[in-house]
Amino acid sequence: MTAPKASTRAMAPNPTAGDGGSAHAAATVPVVAVDGPAASGKGTIAEGVAAVLRFHRLDSGALYRLVAWRALESATPLDDAPALAALARLDARFDADRVTAGGHDVTAALRGEDVSAAASRVAVHPAVRAALTERQRAFRRPPGLVADGRDMGTVIFPDARLKVFVTASPAERAARRHKQLIAKGISVTLESLLREIEARDARDAGRSAAPLAAAPDAVTLDTTGVAPGASIAAVLELCRARGIEPARE
Ligand code: DC
Numbered sequence: 001m002t003a004p005k006a007s008t009r010a011m012a013p014n015p016t017a018g019d020g021g022s023a024h025a026a027a028t029v030p031v032v033a034v035d036g037p038a039a040s041g042k043g044t045i046a047e048g049v050a051a052v053l054r055f056h057r058l059d060s061g062a063l064y065r066l067v068a069w070r071a072l073e074s075a076t077p078l079d080d081a082p083a084l085a086a087l088a089r090l091d092a093r094f095d096a097d098r099v100t101a102g103g104h105d106v107t108a109a110l111r112g113e114d115v116s117a118a119a120s121r122v123a124v125h126p127a128v129r130a131a132l133t134e135r136q137r138a139f140r141r142p143p144g145l146v147a148d149g150r151d152m153g154t155v156i157f158p159d160a161r162l163k164v165f166v167t168a169s170p171a172e173r174a175a176r177r178h179k180q181l182i183a184k185g186i187s188v189t190l191e192s193l194l195r196e197i198e199a200r201d202a203r204d205a206g207r208s209a210a211p212l213a214a215a216p217d218a219v220t221l222d223t224t225g226v227a228p229g230a231s232i233a234a235v236l237e238l239c240r241a242r243g244i245e246p247a248r249e
Contacts, residue, residue: 027159030055030144030244033152034235036166037212038116038200039173041223041231045166046148048232053146053239054247058139060149060156061119062099063132065110066092068118070101078118081125088131113181113188113196120200123150126209143247150204153215162242164235165214168223173197 032049036042043059050057070087071078078084093100098107109115122128129151136156139145147156153163168176174194181188204212214220219238223231239245 029140029142031140031152031157031160031162032144032146032235032239032244033157033160033163033215033218034146034148034166035150035152035154035163035212035214035218036148037150037173037204038120038197039177040166040168041176041228042148042166044228045164045221045223045231045235046146048228049235049239050146052232052236052246053144053244054249055144055146056139056141058136058145058147058149058152059097060132060136060147060152062094062110063088063135064119064123064128065115066099066101066106067122067128067132069106069110069115071122072114072118078121081127084122084125085127085131088128113186117196117200120203124203124207124209129155129209144244150212151210153218154213155210158215161244162235162238163215163218164238165218165220166223166231167220170194170197170201172224 032046032053032055034042034046034049043061046057046059049055067084067088068078070076070090071084074087076083076087090101098105099110100106133156136147139147140157145157147160149156153160153165171194174190174197177193177197178188178190181193201212221231221234
């Protein structure tokens with residue numbers, strides 16, 4: 001089975017400003033939370049599920065990546081929590097699958113390995129996480145939201161209708177990342193990627209603020225050796241079981 005194409009509504013339109021809607025109205029909007037470690041396949045699954053359901057999508061890692069990218073650009077130390085939190089509060093646009101900051105399309109820049117490593121370092125600071133909390137919740141808009149990250153089901157959307165925790169072996173995750181980077185013409189060794197993934201896992205799971213962890217009510221999905229289409233189908237089946245149906249066109 002082939003993975004469905006990404007939805008053109010992959011992300012909510014610039015949800016940085018408050019929309020004046022009531023918190024209660026937002027709370028009735030169904031959320032599918034997809035958490036998991038780096039390169040576990042959660043982004044691909046979230047994208048495929050959002051496309052089929054015609055829901056909005058939040059790639060929460062992109063927000064941490066944006067803070068990291070800004071820190072690297074401005075030479076802000078990655079341990080200066082107040083300065084990083086100020087960077088997290090700066091405006092940005094999240095349209096479809098493009099991220100625009102300061103008038104520049106930074107989508108490709110955010111995927112670099114230097115930004116990946118820095119994102120996991122800025123994400124340890126509670127002040128940074130707090131600065132991004134409401135911004136993430138603002139993505140919850142009708143007809144629904146598929147949100148992926150590390151703490152979607154535990155902290156940001158604890159009332160999500162469905163919580164999935166996606167895993168895969170470190171070796172498989174490193175191999176997937178290797179394939180993606182080679183396809184983009186970026187030369188890296190499998191060994192260095194495996195070391196980087198293991199270091200990121202340790203940092204993401206070991207931090208005290210919102211560590212990477214499955215919510216007690218999450219369904220764990222091990223994608224080792226599983227094709228993306230099959231993982232997407234499995235999550236859609238869980239959605240159906242929870243009464244989450246595709247939105248009407
Ligand atoms: O999902 P990703 O690889 O794009 O995330 C980049 C980093 O951001 C990741 O190493 C940890 C951090 N992150 C986080 O702490 N909480 C989230 N909800 C999403 C990402």
